[in-house]
Amino acid sequence: MPVPEFRVIATDEGEGVTYTCGCPCVPTARPGADGAPGFEHCCCGKVHFVGDGAQAALTGYLAERKATKKREPDYETGAVRLVVGGAEREVAWAFPRE
Numbered sequence: 234m235p236v237p238e239f240r241v242i243a244t245d246e247g248e249g250v251t252y253t254c255g256c257p258c259v260p261t262a263r264p265g266a267d268g269a270p271g272f273e274h275c276c277c278g279k280v281h282f283v284g285d286g287a288q289a290a291l292t293g294y295l296a297e298r299k300a301t302k303k304r305e306p307d308y309e310t311g312a313v314r315l316v317v318g319g320a321e322r323e324v325a326w327a328f329p330r331e
């Protein structure tokens with residue numbers, strides 16, 4: 234799977250990070266005011282975290298799901314860095330393997 238192309242967009246609550254998902258949504262994740270990671274889990278199963286420690290937060294989130302969900306897909310994962318709200322932030326993603 235090619236690395237998804239993330240881009241920064243303005244939202245009512247400040248800048249967020251989205252990507253072209255392939256479904257009708259515009260999945261957008263925003264870091265908290267303190268830089269803590271925020272995330273969005275799209276209706277189609279793709280998830281991304283944005284903020285300091287995004288990769289660790291994503292890893293914990295997926296482990297929690299794997300432990301509690303009956304049907305949890307395997308994910309392709311990766312991370313990039315983007316400037317969001319004036320500061321460079323981690324963007325960590327996990328998309329279900331097709």
Ligand SMILES: [Zn+2]
Nearest residue numbers: 256258276277
């Ligand atoms: Zn959707």
Ligand SMILES: [Zn+2]
Nearest residue numbers: 254256275277
């Ligand atoms: Zn989607």
